[in-house]
């Protein structure tokens with residue numbers, strides 16, 4: 001797809017064969033975990049989940065382009081594939097869907113992955129602040145840590161997102177705004193959400209470059225993200241990447257897409273499955289054979305099994321934690337409430 | 349009928365009776381809202397009167413202000429309690445003030461529906477109680493129904509006012525059924541003030557929204573021990589029915605307020621203050637509060653630890669009953 005405004009970073013042109021195979025392995029692991037999570041919800045292991053089915057290429061491709069020794073990810077709630085790609089502990093990630101702890105149990109600082117965020121558009125400005133911090137730290141251009149913020153076409157309507165884009169551009173903050181345009185915000189299609197049809201198209205108005213990329217082509221996404229990251233890392237300011245993809249599943253496990261789209265529309269609008277597409281490509285280019293796919297499948301299954309066991313073993317957190325994390329320095333009133341709670345719950 | 353059906357029906361009647369009434373929000377059109385409260389209304393009243401907006405709560409409320417200035421009666425929905433926060437600027441600085449700023453020339457007949465409170469094991473920001481925040485804002489009125497009949501009448505009443513009303517729907521009660529009087533005899537019913545839902549003489553439990561049903565359970569249990577509890581459904585959280593409160597507590601001489609919201613500066617403090625102003629001479633004990641804690645609304649696993657449960661309410665009652673002046 002066309003560059004809306006050309007980027008001056010170079011990014012990475014070619015991916016090595018082993019990298020291409022790794023992208024496939026990651027997508028497959030993510031696909032398996034995602035489908036399992038839906039099953040787990042049906043089985044009552046977790047109360048709810050927001051599937052990313054169909055967005056594997058957008059999530060794995062962008063996550064793969066990051067330099068996790070210095071970049072930082074600001075997700076919303078559907079970025080399981082990014083989390084897996086950048087190495088977040090998946091049991092700790094999934095704990096949020098098990099209703100164990102809002103935001104997940106993983107350490108966001110060590111993982112360089114901000115807490116899962118239920119507020120649509122909620123973390124986009126945070127990325128700008130974190131990124132500006134890199135500039136203030138005096139990190140030389142070319143070595144800047146980049147904040148990548150993930151949000152949807154729906155989120156792009158939020159005032160905060162507009163503010164974030166303007167702030168970032170004015171301050172030349174090293175931010176990549178990564179939009180997964182999956183066609184839907186629950187029941188509202190993109191055309192009722194994004195005037196002009198493209199979030200990337202808005203970037204020019206903020207004076208920053210953008211790329212609209214085929215979000216179901218994992219290689220294209222990796223390259224586009226790498227280009228945007230290079231631009232920001234070099235001190236040229238923010239950039240937008242809009243990955244055009246499709247939410248193939250329901251919005252969440254409590255959604256019923258049959259109320260606003262037909263199965264026929266899903267089939268035609270969904271396009272080719274990003275996984276099938278990558279598989280065809282690897283085969284056609286002779287980069288992978290059947291044995292490779294079997295191995296990848298076995299690995300994905302084993303991983304899923306391990307994560308399931310981990311989630312199963314997660315008990316509820318002790319109720320005292322409700323009180324423990326409100327402040328660094330708890331108030332007397334809160335301590336009194338905590339001890340009253342302990343007595344009344346007979347947890348003494 | 350269920351509360352969901354009662355609300356849906358009330359909206360349909362309001363839309364029929366007032367051609368300037370509009371419904372707007374996220375997914376309220378074809379989907380009928382994530383809780384189906386606006387189910388079928390777009391089909392019935394057309395896309396001009398029931399419409400999906402882009403995903404921006406500040407936009408929804410700000411636009412409602414302009415629509416009200418143009419003579420419409422907007423009935424916006426924010427999808428969940430916690431997503432009223434992005435609209436707070438418009439709610440406080442505009443919705444609550446335009447009537448005042450314009451010396452009464454620009455009334456704000458806006459009925460903001462907010463699925464509220466917890467108890468459904470939902471993600472973050474899907475279980476919060478914002479009544480104290482809204483009640484603190486000059487220019488707003490705040491109401492919460494406890495069951496289907498209340499939902500039907502309070503919504504019809506709220507949506508025909510000339511002032512902005514924040515309508516807090518207890519989402520954990522959407523699917524509970526109960527009788528709803530929609531007959532002609534209900535036409536003159538003005539659901540103002542509070543309502544005694546169970547009579548008693550030893551103590552008044554004051555609650556609203558989803559906590560009313562829980563307080564009724566508590567009253568049943570207490571009755572087994574010979575303690576007769578009066579349950580007062582406050583309904584209007586602004587203005588609070590001070591007379592109704594005082595009448596009940598003057599009779600029982602003891603009161604416990606129950607709410608899900610955090611304790612500090614919660615509405616329970618206002619209720620306790622009104623009671624002590626009006627009933628100081630007759631009170632046998634200080635007014636007790638049984639509330640959520642001063643913590644962010646927790647994840648599903650800890651929800652039952654947070655929301656006042658039957659035991660905690662019974663302990664509160666016990667403290668009041670056992671109180672002796674020093």
Ligand SMILES: Cc1ncc(C[n+]2csc(CCOP(=O)(O)OP(=O)(O)O)c2C)c(N)n1
Pocket residue numbers: 078118119120121151152153154155156182184185186247251374403405427431434
């Ligand atoms: C501020 C806010 N408003 C409303 C919601 C309820 N909600 C959750 S997801 C969603 C749609 C989001 O669409 P989009 O940004 O396109 O992301 P997608 O879900 O497609 O990944 C809505 C309205 C929310 N979580 N946060």
